[in-house]
Amino acid sequence: MISPLSLSGLFTLDPVRHGDDRGWFSEVFRTDKFREQVADVTFVQENRSLSQQAGTMRGLHFQTPPHAQGKLVSCIAGSLWDVAVDLRPGPSFGKWHAEELSAQNGRQFWIPAGFAHGFCTREPNTVISYKVTAFYAPDHDAGLAWDFGHADGAGVTWPEIANPDTLSAKDRNQPEIETVRGVFA
Numbered sequence: 001m002i003s004p005l006s007l008s009g010l011f012t013l014d015p016v017r018h019g020d021d022r023g024w025f026s027e028v029f030r031t032d033k034f035r036e037q038v039a040d041v042t043f044v045q046e047n048r049s050l051s052q053q054a055g056t057m058r059g060l061h062f063q064t065p066p067h068a069q070g071k072l073v074s075c076i077a078g079s080l081w082d083v084a085v086d087l088r089p090g091p092s093f094g095k096w097h098a099e100e101l102s103a104q105n106g107r108q109f110w111i112p113a114g115f116a117h118g119f120c121t122r123e124p125n126t127v128i129s130y131k132v133t134a135f136y137a138p139d140h141d142a143g144l145a146w147d148f149g150h151a152d153g154a155g156v157t158w159p160e161i162a163n164p165d166t167l168s169a170k171d172r173n174q175p176e177i178e179t180v181r182g183v184f185a
């Protein structure tokens, strides 16, 4: 099943699992169905990362134009809380949406270009896997603080298990959201 979400452009996808006495089989991605029902994009790279500790936080990241990335995110081991923050100009700027992704539920989260992406793992040895629509461009790698807006009572409400001590040095020094307003104008 493919479902549009409240923030326009975001979707969840729940591929069918054909079970039998061995286990299950699932078509987890098809270009034709994705282009018809979600977005007419082409994926050029697939990323995976292992986070050993539960509560590991990564993000909030994006690549600036012309290397902005759409991301089709899934969890292939363990479980995680995945969040997209809208950086597109307009009334939804700064709004966010999160999804629970796990190897068990097989759910996928489509995040188009124009959003920052981050996650927090819920189990040890969680692996995230995501296709992206633009190649890695380190000179266009950007981000915003995981706790943006918290001083004003706004921003992302991370799960209890989130552990800021797990943040990379880069992620401990990301800027406030106002500094990235207009990046996707």
Ligand SMILES: Cc1cn([C@H]2C[C@H](O)[C@@H](COP(=O)(O)OP(=O)(O)O[C@H]3O[C@H](C)C(=O)[C@H](O)[C@H]3O)O2)c(=O)[nH]c1=O
Residues within 6 Å of the ligand: 047, 049, 058, 059, 061, 062, 117, 118, 119, 135, 136, 168
């Ligand atoms: C993103 C990326 C990274 N790298 C190298 C660069 C570093 O040597 C190493 C770790 O990179 P980084 O610390 O940026 O990895 P994460 O903190 O997991 O960042 C990612 O996680 C958040 C949630 C995202 O959505 C982005 O895709 C991405 O920013 O992998 C590559 O070689 N290719 C790549 O595409």
